[in-house]
Amino acid sequence: MSTQIETLLKSNLTTTVVHNNIPVVEIDKVNVYSKGHHILKNVSTIIPKNKITVLLGPSGCGKTTLLKCLNRLTDLYPDLKVSGSIRIDGDNIFDAHKDITAIRQKMGLLLQRPYPLPMSIYDNIAYGLKLKGIRNKKIISAKVEKHLKEVALWDEVKDRLKTSAQRLSIGQQQRLCLARGLAVEPEIILADEPSSALDPISSRVIEEEFIKLKSGYTIILVTHILRQAKRLADNVIFMYYGEIIESGPAQQVFENPQSEILKEYLRVGH
Numbered sequence: 001m002s003t004q005i006e007t008l009l010k011s012n013l014t015t016t017v018v019h020n021n022i023p024v025v026e027i028d029k030v031n032v033y034s035k036g037h038h039i040l041k042n043v044s045t046i047i048p049k050n051k052i053t054v055l056l057g058p059s060g061c062g063k064t065t066l067l068k069c070l071n072r073l074t075d076l077y078p079d080l081k082v083s084g085s086i087r088i089d090g091d092n093i094f095d096a097h098k099d100i101t102a103i104r105q106k107m108g109l110l111l112q113r114p115y116p117l118p119m120s121i122y123d124n125i126a127y128g129l130k131l132k133g134i135r136n137k138k139i140i141s142a143k144v145e146k147h148l149k150e151v152a153l154w155d156e157v158k159d160r161l162k163t164s165a166q167r168l169s170i171g172q173q174q175r176l177c178l179a180r181g182l183a184v185e186p187e188i189i190l191a192d193e194p195s196s197a198l199d200p201i202s203s204r205v206i207e208e209e210f211i212k213l214k215s216g217y218t219i220i221l222v223t224h225i226l227r228q229a230k231r232l233a234d235n236v237i238f239m240y241y242g243e244i245i246e247s248g249p250a251q252q253v254f255e256n257p258q259s260e261i262l263k264e265y266l267r268v269g270h
């Protein structure tokens, strides 16, 4: 397994608890450069707690890079230079002394394609719990069941928990990866086009899970599917060429866009 995938998986195994309508993430003047390329330009915004914030914008505008900043996956790319601050529960994650593992443990990460660990369905969830120091088999089994139920996968897999996770369908694998992330109690779920590899039914299941999960988690979702954004978003951040052009409550952004670029994006995306 490559170090990068390993790091992604570890960051997917991840922690905390929340209070309502308070910004959980405060992003202030974040700039990202790669050699001569200015990827994120003075990005400042707030991500509200227990809401679904959707990052929208055309391909290459910097959505994934912003997600990578949030759990410091940018550290894996030596060519990227990052400045500014990102405060999570008041702590700047870019502070030099910050423990990256602890930062990543606040976030579950769901990628475009699911990456189940090459082990059984049960062990995919138990692995993260063991990393957190939980050894009691009864507690592990109870948590495995709880989180598989949380993502509506339990009934489909309860009779084959010890079989390989890689035999599951892609949609089931994505729900397993979500369960694996939730098992270690993250505060924030970062989801980068999590349904782009899924069939419409599996995609709807993930959407329904997000709506249920937001009472306990803050969700930041990158999607290219405008209809999905409209179904899910409480809060929208619209990016263009590395800048935030508009952001705010979904209804305001979708029904009363201010900039010509966003108006055009919404018109074409319909």
Ligand SMILES: Nc1ncnc2c1ncn2[C@@H]1O[C@H](COP(=O)(O)OP(=O)(O)OP(=O)(O)O)[C@@H](O)[C@H]1O
Residues within 6 Å of the ligand: 034, 037, 039, 057, 058, 059, 060, 061, 062, 063, 064, 065, 066, 077, 079, 080
């Ligand atoms: N490690 C890197 N080194 C150099 N350039 C990078 C790096 N990562 C991203 N970029 C560049 O930064 C820009 C933004 O990329 P990013 O993946 O964040 O966009 P995006 O909005 O998520 O795009 P998409 O919707 O296509 O996934 C692109 O021009 C990309 O080529």
